[in-house]
Amino acid sequence: MEVSKKIVLIGHFGVGKTSLVRRYVDSAFSEDYLVTLGVQVKKKQIELDDNQVNLIIWDLEGNAKVENMRSSYMLGTDGFLYVFDLTRPITFNNLNENLEFIKKQYPKAPVKIVGNKADLFDGNDLDEFLTKNKLEQVITTSAKEGTNVATVFEELARELL
Amino acid sequence: MSLKSFKSDLLEKRVQIITTDMSGKVTASDDALIPLKKGSSLQDIDPFFEAIVPLVSAEAELLEFPCVNLKTDENEFVLDIELRYGDGELIAILYDFSEHYRRSHPVVQEKNENTILANQLLVEQTIANEKEALKNSFISKLSHELRKPLGNMMGFVNLLKDSNLNYDQAEMLKIVRQTGLHIEELLNDLLDISKISQGTLNLKSVSFKMKDVTKHLKDMFSLKAKTKRIEFEVNMHDNVPAVLIGDPIRVKQILINLVDNAFKNTPKGKVLLDISVDYSRAKKVSLRFSVSDTGYGIKDAELPKIFDSYYQIDQLLSPTEGQGLGLKIVDDLVKLQKGKTKVKSKVGEGTQFEVSLPFEVPLRAEKKPPRKKAIDVDERIRVLCVDDAELDQMLIMKILINEGFISMDLALHGEMALQLIDLKSYDVILLDLDLPILNGIEFLKRLRAERKTKKIPVVVLTAMAGAEYQKEAEALGISAYLTKPYQPKELVKAIKAAFKEKEK
Ligand SMILES: Nc1nc2c(ncn2[C@@H]2O[C@H](COP(=O)(O)OP(=O)(O)OP(=O)(O)O)[C@@H](O)[C@H]2O)c(=O)[nH]1
Ligand SMILES: [Mg+2]
Numbered sequence: 001m002e003v004s005k006k007i008v009l010i011g012h013f014g015v016g017k018t019s020l021v022r023r024y025v026d027s028a029f030s031e032d033y034l035v036t037l038g039v040q041v042k043k044k045q046i047e048l049d050d051n052q053v054n055l056i057i058w059d060l061e062g063n064a065k066v067e068n069m070r071s072s073y074m075l076g077t078d079g080f081l082y083v084f085d086l087t088r089p090i091t092f093n094n095l096n097e098n099l100e101f102i103k104k105q106y107p108k109a110p111v112k113i114v115g116n117k118a119d120l121f122d123g124n125d126l127d128e129f130l131t132k133n134k135l136e137q138v139i140t141t142s143a144k145e146g147t148n149v150a151t152v153f154e155e156l157a158r159e160l161l
Numbered sequence: 162m163s164l165k166s167f168k169s170d171l172l173e174k175r176v177q178i179i180t181t182d183m184s185g186k187v188t189a190s191d192d193a194l195i196p197l198k199k200g201s202s203l204q205d206i207d208p209f210f211e212a213i214v215p216l217v218s219a220e221a222e223l224l225e226f227p228c229v230n231l232k233t234d235e236n237e238f239v240l241d242i243e244l245r246y247g248d249g250e251l252i253a254i255l256y257d258f259s260e261h262y263r264r265s266h267p268v269v270q271e272k273n274e275n276t277i278l279a280n281q282l283l284v285e286q287t288i289a290n291e292k293e294a295l296k297n298s299f300i301s302k303l304s305h306e307l308r309k310p311l312g313n314m315m316g317f318v319n320l321l322k323d324s325n326l327n328y329d330q331a332e333m334l335k336i337v338r339q340t341g342l343h344i345e346e347l348l349n350d351l352l353d354i355s356k357i358s359q360g361t362l363n364l365k366s367v368s369f370k371m372k373d374v375t376k377h378l379k380d381m382f383s384l385k386a387k388t389k390r391i392e393f394e395v396n397m398h399d400n401v402p403a404v405l406i407g408d409p410i411r412v413k414q415i416l417i418n419l420v421d422n423a424f425k426n427t428p429k430g431k432v433l434l435d436i437s438v439d440y441s442r443a444k445k446v447s448l449r450f451s452v453s454d455t456g457y458g459i460k461d462a463e464l465p466k467i468f469d470s471y472y473q474i475d476q477l478l479s480p481t482e483g484q485g486l487g488l489k490i491v492d493d494l495v496k497l498q499k500g501k502t503k504v505k506s507k508v509g510e511g512t513q514f515e516v517s518l519p520f521e522v523p524l525r526a527e528k529k530p531p532r533k534k535a536i537d538v539d540e541r542i543r544v545l546c547v548d549d550a551e552l553d554q555m556l557i558m559k560i561l562i563n564e565g566f567i568s569m570d571l572a573l574h575g576e577m578a579l580q581l582i583d584l585k586s587y588d589v590i591l592l593d594l595d596l597p598i599l600n601g602i603e604f605l606k607r608l609r610a611e612r613k614t615k616k617i618p619v620v621v622l623t624a625m626a627g628a629e630y631q632k633e634a635e636a637l638g639i640s641a642y643l644t645k646p647y648q649p650k651e652l653v654k655a656i657k658a659a660f661k662e663k664e665k
Contacts, residue, residue, distance in 0.1 A: 041207060075216055
């Protein structure tokens with residue numbers, strides 16, 4: 001069976017949304033920061049349990065509040081990746097507010113919470129940090145090193161089947 | 162972005178119109194931006210269309226998407242895209258705003274980069290502050306902990322000094338005592354440093370005579386000068402106001418540290434303290450204190466580091482004679498008083514420290530109150546000592562017996578003290594704050610609440626040197642607040658003063 005699913009990446013600017021997509025789709029990474037304006041869409045085909053899944057990945061411009069984002073971008077979304085930057089508390093301080101808004105507006109779309117830039121922590125420090133900030137439910141990734149990147153996309157895709 | 166260029170973007174914008182069937186298969190296109198092959202569909206242009214085409218219907222007849230980044234084989238575009246439903250057909254309108262968006266890109270880029278930088282600085286600052294606070298609280302706890310046993314030791318050393326010792330024993334005890342005093346000094350310095358960086362060291366503003374400060378210094382260092390055969394000179398210029406308003410204790414502390422440092426680093430020659438007026442304006446005066454020596458001097462490369470606490474601590478831990486924390490304290494105290502520190506040095510010739518401190522000058526020199534006659538040791542003073550530590554009690558008892566006091570009772574905690582007070586009357590209460598059952602502060606509150614006991618003078622003896630404790634105790638009315646370790650003389654003086662107060 002072949003299906004298409006729309007996945008949308010949201011979160012504050014500079015947290016690594018574009019980098020995660022690049023790592024996943026193009027297997028590349030750049031240290032340079034190039035701001036995304038508006039939206040850029042990429043596609044990746046994967047096999048999941050005998051299914052051919054076309055992931056249509058919408059990489060949106062950064063915004064601190066989901067409420068302020070252009071709602072037309074969200075049309076037809078199957079699942080969200082909410083990305084924040086583990087090294088910048090400001091990008092996860094309002095996490096709950098944003099998640100509540102998404103749940104209310106798009107009740108059918110599952111949301112995965114992604115803490116990116118894990119490579120900037122030492123192993124133990126990261127666990128300690130997550131517990132301290134009550135972020136245990138978060139998946140930590142590194143677009144730079146590729147850690148957990150495919151996992152995040154594929155776990156979400158599996159939930160969408 | 163100027164209005165003009167925005168308008169020209171709008172006027173010159175290029176538009177492509179494409180019609181397709183409901184599945185996105187192209188039926189007509191003007192190819193103004195993107196050439197489309199026969200039989201191709203919208204989805205072939207960019208995956209953007211994949212999730213969108215199925216959404217258009219008679220119910221949702223217009224969908225608008227601003228700022229969509231598209232990449233074709235030949236070109237990169239930033240487009241505003243409209244999808245419309247019309248009579249079983251789908252119409253896609255592509256507006257080319259590439260120039261417009263590209264122009265606004267650097268503005269957003271710069272704004273975001275600056276914000277991220279500021280976020281990161283804030284995080285670093287927070288971490289640094291947390292570390293500093295942790296370090297300070299550790300230091301102050303540690304020095305409190307060390308004060309208690311040291312106080313006990315020094316108490317007994319002082320008692321031992323006055324007992325029958327032969328010459329050798331007395332000499333050895335002298336060294337023990339000096340070492341103890343040195344540790345005490347270091348602990349006090351550490352505590353001061355942590356207090357200053359925690360912002361809990363409060364400066365006093367009282368009138369004092371600079372002459373008294375210099376006399377104290379001369380007394381203190383004359384013996385050292387004699388034994389080291391170094392000349393020590395204090396030179397105060399005539400125009401230095403006789404009476405100043407400021408914190409004499411901290412001024413003294415700065416000068417003692419500077420002079421002591423000079424002595425330590427000068428094998429022969431001279432140490433000179435020179436006090437002059439920097440500038441004076443109305444009620445304000447800034448004094449320049451210069452301490453120069455003819456000692457070893459400091460290498461240029463070391464100069465910027467000498468006020469650094471870590472540098473000092475490194476020195477302290479090295480096997481050679483430690484420099485102590487004196488210079489760090491000087492620097493901190495000077496900054497706290499909004500003054501300036503300068504240092505000049507030449508290896509082999511000597512070093513000069515220069516400190517400028519601001520003071521106020523009282524309008525008229527205040528008259529000193531007439532000196533009252535000191536009272537002699539009074540055997541009638543009845544003392545109640547409230548302290549749960551056996552060693553502390555023993556120490557106090559021995560000091561008082563040596564001084565001729567004969568009436569002293571002991572209570573182990575506040576509750577017990579209240580019972581004793583109910584039965585007997587006392588002239589002075591010596592109170593430790595850290596007590597079991599009823600602690601010192603609670604005891605004081607109860608004492609002050611009763612008419613009968615309201616006026617009994619209390620001398621606090623405690624290892625808790627924090628300003629908060631002292632404030633709290635003072636608010637309840639106490640005669641003196643002595644922190645352990647204290648000198649026997651201080652204790653006796655405090656008891657006598659408290660007694661005198663009561664007699665009035
Ligand atoms: N060390 C490290 N840096 C990363 C990682 N992911 C992204 N970055 C860096 O973070 C910066 C921002 O990355 P982007 O992917 O452009 O962030 P974004 O979320 O797309 O930003 P906007 O488009 O402005 O919302 C870039 O300098 C990246 O190199 C990561 O996993 N580790
Ligand atoms: Mg981006």
